[in-house]
Amino acid sequence: MPITTPDLAGAFRLFGERLAEERDALTRLDQAIGDGDHGINMDRGFQAVLGSLPTFLDDGPGALCKQVGMRLISTVGGASGPLYGTFFLRMGTAMGTAEKLEPVELVAALRAGLEGVIQRGKAVPDDKTMVDAMRPAIEALEVSVGGDWQEALASAACAARQGRDRVTPLVARKGRASYLGERSTGHQDPGATSTTILFESLHDALATIS
Amino acid sequence: MPITTPDLAGAFRLFGERLAEERDALTRLDQAIGDGDHGINMDRGFQAVLGSLPTFLDDGPGALCKQVGMRLISTVGGASGPLYGTFFLRMGTAMGTAEKLEPVELVAALRAGLEGVIQRGKAVPDDKTMVDAMRPAIEALEVSVGGDWQEALASAACAARQGRDRVTPLVARKGRASYLGERSTGHQDPGATSTTILFESLHDALATIS
């Protein structure tokens, strides 16, 4: 069963709600190795997205994703604004004008989003950024999307968590955390954490679709 | 046995040492109803006095007192500088050029000092200032100076303590403590406390003289 615009909007809504719940936790992570605003930033952006979501539903999942991306770029700021904004923008572009998406098309769009994030932020693996959760999650989807959709989504969320945790002991080399050098080791990356929440939300919202 | 310049200098030295010991306690009293500097001020002034004391001993007790007063005026600042400075200056003027002092002459000089403090600060009884310790101490000396000198000095110190404590429940009406209005009640006045130390020092240093 293909994924519709309302399905995707529901996943984004769930992501926004989870971000609101995790706002303070994300901010605390950012206080330790950044400037203490990641939860605030993401929540501000998704409050704006959720407020406008009903008006984003007219033109298919691609238009939805693009509008989410633009809204994030216009409201989040900081590093995460352009990065998540680009992620959703590129997803939207990849989706084109399709009215519904097969899972494999969604996965391809996620890959395009990831490429956009990498292009914009120039993070390489193990720089300890959101990319370290995003890439394994999407790779997991890519290998499992042919099988059970629910399991594919579960493995993506799991891979995001593992990626997030795998880089916790590392020295950050991008973003503000990089200023800390050795002192960044042992701290969980806020952006990798919010990305993990994204893939958990995709699982929880979309696993029941097909 | 009359009081000599070194006798008086010894009393002032003892007062200075006591002020150094009580510096923090006096400052704490001033933190509660003033600006937290009375101990610091008095200690700074008497450090300067004690440093110069050996050079003040050449010309009799009157010159000694005047020089102590001038030194205080030049080093203490705040309210207590001009007040204690005037006190010692006027004492010195009252002593004239006498080489030694009978107790009754010392008491007359203390009275002149008190009048100077009142003239400069315009405090009336129960304004809750140093005057409320100084006046009863000097009055006690005036009534008892004809008898046993040691007892006279003890009664002065005791009267200073009583005066200091008697005004603790009152509302301050002079100096910074007056800004507090009702909130000044229940707090011991810093200046009345340093004055009490002065009369205790006079007792401890001069009681053994005659």
Place this chain on the structure above:
Amino acid sequence: MKKLINLPDRVVEEALAGMVAAHGDLLRLEEPNVLVRRDAPHQGRVGVISGGGSGHEPMHGGFVGRGMLDAACAGAVFTSPVPDQMLAATKAVDGGAGVLHIIKNYTGDIMNFELAAELAQAEGTEVASVVIADDVAVQDSLYTAGRRGVGGTVLAEKIVGAAAEEGADLQAVKALCQRVQDNARSMGMALTSCTVPAAGTPTFELSDDEMEIGIGIHGEPGRRRVKLASADEIADMLVAPILEEGVFARGDSVLAFVNGMGGTPLIELYVVYRKVDEILRARGIEIARNLVGSYITSLEMAGTSVTLLKLDDEMTRYWDAPVHTPALRWGV
């Protein structure tokens, strides 16, 4: 005690040395701890001096220069200077036309300035003095020490300094200063206490949900301690008692001065200014001039004070006149 200092007893001397190192084009340092305008005295012109305890920077030393103070005496932290200082300052700026002493109304300041004036007059210098007592937090009474001198002092020093710079005589300068004093009212508050370096512990303790309303500039406790409130509520609490004085009426032009106490950042002062502007606008009082920043402080205390000055044309003109000091500069 967390401060950028060396020995607590050396703070004032070292800060003055830093000021002279940074502003040697404007200032010179004379013994004992007097900052003097570099080119003072000016023959034939009235000298204007002030002074007080340290810990209120930039007041007063930061206001020495062209068009404001000719000299400032720096006492120990929160302690009035000694008469030797005011005497030295008076002599250093005496150009034969007399010297005005601008004195904040504190018992110590009054007495020490009085002693210095007596000495200066005995040496042949004409001295006039004006006492600034603009703090509405304190009851105005003949039977107490009276109101404190706070934010109005900064405005008086600017306006009066400009008049002296233009050559007004001692009587005129004194009358103008008195007019500024009579038309200025202030009220302050603190979110935190401050620590006198030599004392080492905070002057008072405030818990996390409390603030002091009606605070002075020496860490002396205020009128009352209340629960923490919003910036808008605080602006109301400060402006209301000022307006109750009956000095300011609909149609008046005022100078509004929102001051930081030392530990409060500028972003918060603008939040307060916004509300002060709104309150006055609603009352039909026009803010013709303003000053927003930390100009009369209380060490690292967090908090703010509001000063309003009812302007007339002469005051406005002198406020706008060129000034070049370390802390206030325009027109030059």
Place this chain on the structure above:
Amino acid sequence: MKKLINLPDRVVEEALAGMVAAHGDLLRLEEPNVLVRRDAPHQGRVGVISGGGSGHEPMHGGFVGRGMLDAACAGAVFTSPVPDQMLAATKAVDGGAGVLHIIKNYTGDIMNFELAAELAQAEGTEVASVVIADDVAVQDSLYTAGRRGVGGTVLAEKIVGAAAEEGADLQAVKALCQRVQDNARSMGMALTSCTVPAAGTPTFELSDDEMEIGIGIHGEPGRRRVKLASADEIADMLVAPILEEGVFARGDSVLAFVNGMGGTPLIELYVVYRKVDEILRARGIEIARNLVGSYITSLEMAGTSVTLLKLDDEMTRYWDAPVHTPALRWGV
């Protein structure tokens, strides 16, 4: 959290409203949260804009006016502005001669400014940009986010703004800005943390006997945490790594900028300046110009930073040129 604010989410908007209320003669406010020089754009002149997270006041909004910035974009507290803001600012100041973006080197600032520049160029405005990265506390590396932009930004905005005011073209203005960047080095420290209003708790905790050396301006932890030291020792710890860079040599003329982090009073900054002056003097480096005060802050953080800029004649002349902004003013 003890602050003079209303709702944490409204701090930036309300502070901007306060700024415009206080400085309406210099500034206007455009959507979304952009402070624009009142009389911008100037036909035929290069526009200079900057911007960044809020919480660093007076930077950047306090530097908008004659001879400095034409516009400043205010992000959320410690969060880079969004591209819509830089685009609006760019368009508002575009007088046909191009617009310079002065960007502090933070991942977020870089990316958001980049997006805005792409959009502005697509709309036909020529945009050049210079990235300020003067913080020696951070290792300079191609493989990380690189050095932060801190105190040098203030100096760049002043000097470059003066050049644009005088009519220098976009290439010249950009080259000058790059030269300021290349010749400026900074290092900062914190005695206390700060609290992002929307977070409500301090970004880090320091015990009473600790300080952070090599701190940024966003409450991000520093290079190392050490025992509290004296002002002189701290001045040494800040100046030494700056001098190790090899940019400053005996005989050089520098601008020395001693900055307060927001919660540190001026008296302490002058204590630090005194020592900085002494250190440089001993090295044969002349302080030809100086700036002492809280110009690039980190909310209410207590602490200080030192910036040195090696001056050449052109930079000195532009530093001295008239400036009229809320926070810096001289010559006018």
